[in-house]
Amino acid sequence: MFNxxxxxIERYSRHIILTEVGGLGxxxxxxSKILVIGAGGLGSPTALYLAAAGVGTLGIIDHDTVDVSNLxxxxxxxxGDVGQPKVVSAKATLNEINPDVEIVMYQQRLSSExxxxxxxxxxxxxxxxxxxxxxxLINDACVMMGKPNIHGSIFQFEGQVTIFYxxxxxCYRCLxxxxxxxxxxxxxxxxxxxxxxxxIVGSVQAVEAIKVLLEIGDPLIxxxxxxxxxxxxxxxxxxxxxxxxxxxxxxxxxxxxIDYEEFCQVNW
Numbered sequence: 001m002f003n004x005x006x007x008x009i010e011r012y013s014r015h016i017i018l019t020e021v022g023g024l025g026x027x028x029x030x031x032s033k034i035l036v037i038g039a040g041g042l043g044s045p046t047a048l049y050l051a052a053a054g055v056g057t058l059g060i061i062d063h064d065t066v067d068v069s070n071l072x073x074x075x076x077x078x079x080g081d082v083g084q085p086k087v088v089s090a091k092a093t094l095n096e097i098n099p100d101v102e103i104v105m106y107q108q109r110l111s112s113e114x115x116x117x118x119x120x121x122x123x124x125x126x127x128x129x130x131x132x133x134x135x136x137l138i139n140d141a142c143v144m145m146g147k148p149n150i151h152g153s154i155f156q157f158e159g160q161v162t163i164f165y166x167x168x169x170x171c172y173r174c175l176x177x178x179x180x181x182x183x184x185x186x187x188x189x190x191x192x193x194x195x196x197x198x199x200i201v202g203s204v205q206a207v208e209a210i211k212v213l214l215e216i217g218d219p220l221i222x223x224x225x226x227x228x229x230x231x232x233x234x235x236x237x238x239x240x241x242x243x244x245x246x247x248x249x250x251x252x253x254x255x256x257x258i259d260y261e262e263f264c265q266v267n268w
Contacts, residue, residue, distance in 0.1 A: 004023070004026075008054075008100065011054070011098075011100075012026045012054055015029075015053070015054070020214070020216045020217070021214060021216075025214045025216075026054060028213060028214060029053055029054045029055050029056065029210070029213060029214070030054050030055075030056040030100065031056055032055050032056055032057070032123050032213050033055075033056065033057040033058075033059070033121060033122045033123050034050055034055050034057070034058055034059070034122060034123060034124055034125075034126060034209060034213075035058075035059040035061065035118065035119060035122040035124075035125050035126065036050075036058060036059065036060050036061070036126045036128060037061050037110060037125065037126060037127055037128055037129050037134070037138060038061070038062055038128035038129045038130065039060050039061075039062040039064075039074070039076055039077075039086040039087060039089070039090040040062070040064075040070065040073075040074050040086070040128065040130065040198075041073045041074055041128070041130075041154060041193065041197075041198030041202070042126075042128030042152050042153075042154065042198050042201060042202040042205065043060070043062070043076070043090075043126070043128035043202065044073075044074045044075045044076040044077075044090075044198070044199075044202060045075060045198065045199045045202035045203050045206065046126050046128060046152075046202040046203070046205045046206045046209070047060060047076060047090060047094060048075065048076065048093070048094070048097065049202075049203055049206035049207075050206050050209060050210070051094040051097050051098045051101045051103075052097055052098055053206070053210060054098065054100060054101070055101065055209075055210075055213075056100070056101065056102060057101070057102045057104065057122075058094065058101055058102070058103050058104070059103075059104040059106060059118070059121075059122060060086075060087050060090050060091070060103060060104070060105055060106065061087075061106040061108065061110055061118065062085075062086040062087050062090070062106075062107070063107060063108050063109040064085075064086050065083055065084060065085050065086060066081045066082050066083065066084050066085075066086055066089055067082065068082055072195040073193065073195040073196075073197075073198050073199070074086075074198075075199065076089060076090045076093050076094070077089045077090075077093070085105075085107050087105035087106065087107045088105065088107075090103070090105075091103040091105055106118060110129075110134055110137060110138070111137070112137060112257040112258065112259070112260065115137060115138075115141040115257065116141060116144075116145065119141055119142070119145055119147055120145075122147070123147075123148075123213065124147055124148040124149070124150060124209060124212060124213070125138060125142055125147050125148070125149050125150070126150045126152075126205055126209060127149055127150065127151040127152065128152060128202065128205070130153075132179040132180075132264050133260035133261045133263070133264050134260070135151070135153075135172060136172065136173070136179070136260050136263060136264070137257065137260045138151075138172075139164060139171050139172035139173060139247075140173075140247055140254060140257055140258075141257065142164065142166060142171075143164075143166045143171050143247050143248050144247075144257075145166075146166045146167065147166070148163060148164070148165045148166075148212050149163070149164040149165070149171075149172070150163055150205045150208050150209050150212070151163070151164055151172065151205075152201045152202060152204070152205045153201075154193055154197050154198050154201055155191065155193070156191055156192060156193060156194065156197075157194045157197060157228065157229040157230045158197075158226070158227065158228055158229070159197055159198070159200065159201035159226075159227045159229075160201070160224055160225060160226050160227065161201055161204045161205055161208065161220060161224075161225045161227075162175075162220050162221075162223060162224045162225065162239065163208055163212065163219050163220045163221045165212070165219075165221045166248065168221050168222075169221040169222035169239065169241060170222060170239045170240060170241040170242065170245070170248070171241075171245060171247060171248045173242070173245050173246060173247055173248070174239065174240070174241055174242040174245045174248065175224070175239060177242070177245075179263075179264045194229055196229070197227075197229050200227060200229070201227060204225065204227075208220055222238065222239050222240070222241075223236050223237065223238060223239060224236070224237040224238075224239050
């Protein structure tokens with residue numbers, strides 16, 4: 001078991017006294033590696049709680065810089081960070097919360113050319129992106145590599161979370177065989193978003209990631225959790241694997257990554 005320092009015993013004491021976590025579980029967290037896609041609305045609370053929990057290595061991918069309009073919801077960043085790369089701001093915030101955690105910065109856009117190399121060293125992936133091409137890319141790469149994908153998305157006052165776990169449940173393509181037509185799913189910039197919403201959805205993603213790592217509880221594999229902030233309601237929907245899914249079905253037809261920007265445009 002991990003040789004805890006006195007400071008770590010104090011820091012993680014509330015975890016260690018939990019039967020479901022304990023010293024072995026905390027050791028597993030400290031030895032785990034999670035890759036967070038996006039240091040924005042969803043990535044911010046997810047990364048904050050994973051760092052506080054003692055996940056040993058957090059990779060953060062984001063090519064963008066901090067803008068004033070981000071600060072209404074992207075709590076990794078502050079006013080003094082405006083203009084900085086989001087990964088730099090994220091690293092400073094996360095290391096202040098927990099210096100135990102190694103933060104690996106990737107100031108780049110995720111693509112078919114780099115996704116396998118970036119995902120290779122991580123135990124699971126957190127999908128906190130805000131566009132369909134990247135969601136399909138993350139899904140396909142995770143299926144091909146057997147990586148759990150903790151997926152979250154938000155729209156105005158509503159959010160959803162599920163786990164796409166290859167070999168254990170459906171994938172993103174089972175849920176969304178093709179992207180929605182233009183206008184059906186506008187971005188937060190176009191449609192607006194309730195500032196607190198990603199905090200709730202991202203926190204659920206962090207919960208699910210830790211449950212998967214520690215193999216505890218009832219993870220949202222094959223289940224879609226829907227949250228309505230205005231109605232303050234949670235609903236669960238059962239998801240089923242599509243036997244004809246082109247990547248995780250009985251006879252897959254997708255065997256390599258594609259141009260996902262083109263895929264989304266063609267299917268629109």
